[in-house]
Amino acid sequence: MPELPEVETVRRTLEPKITGRRISSVQVMLPKLVRPLDVNAFQDTVEGSIIEGLSRRGKYLLVDLDKDFTIVINLRMTGQLTFCPGNPEPVDAHTHMVMDLEGEGQLRFRDPRKFGTVHLVPTSELESTSEIAALGPEPLGLGFSEQKLWKLLLSRKKKIKQLLLDQTFVAGIGNIYADEILFRAGISPVRVSNTLSPEEVHDLYLAMVGVLSEAIIQRGTSIRDYVDGEGKAGTYQNMLQVYGRKGQDCLQCGCMLETQKLGGRTAHYCPKCQK
């Protein structure tokens, strides 16, 4: 499931391969993928454009084009964006968009569950589009700090797990890393945000930065579909402490890990280590 570390890994692996390249043609096999819902207009704008860079905001990938347009890609649960060099193999049934790059190579979007989205937005309007404008701060950004987290937590009254998943609170954290961060911080997922002590906020801040940074170093978590921009799996799944380990022993205290439904999502936690 692509969360911040996975999307950042895709960005890092793709950027050197596609920056400066001209998109010679685009095929969209799944029309509902692109917004606005007009494949012809999408093609007209994208074809002939040069990719000037690839950036990330939260879980969104931003393909910056030279024509004052940006392609905003959300991989959702099972989306994959990969660069295929040379003479690539034919696409499979789950590949919904292919961009041919001038010279050689293709940028492919594959998504078995078809939940992903590809939005074409004028670059000048990027920061004001609803999906980007609503995002909270980047947890690994320079502007983020323990003090800022403290203020944000005090301003809300919500279970901490659900707040970490809220993209308007902080951008980029999904179910896997929310559970891993709370385990590392020793905080129960059901704790209400404005009841955390200064020490707990300190631990939470360090856990957020630590878990996300280490997951990027490990090139993401590959449990089901996730692969990076070169089609390679990550390795952070080997480091998971609680996610997907229900019924197994806590690696810290040895007692049995539990799960609980929280706002429709499964929270994995250690009943002894997390207060």
Place this chain on the structure above:
DNA sequence: AGGATGACCAGGACGC
């Protein structure tokens, strides 16, 4: 208005 809940997307896993 903020918080909580449920629906939705589609396919894979699993049980009978």
Place this chain on the structure above:
DNA sequence: TGCGTCCTGGTCATCC
């Protein structure tokens, strides 16, 4: 084997 059911998670609509 085939069918039904449940689970997955990010997002959005709806209700309180």
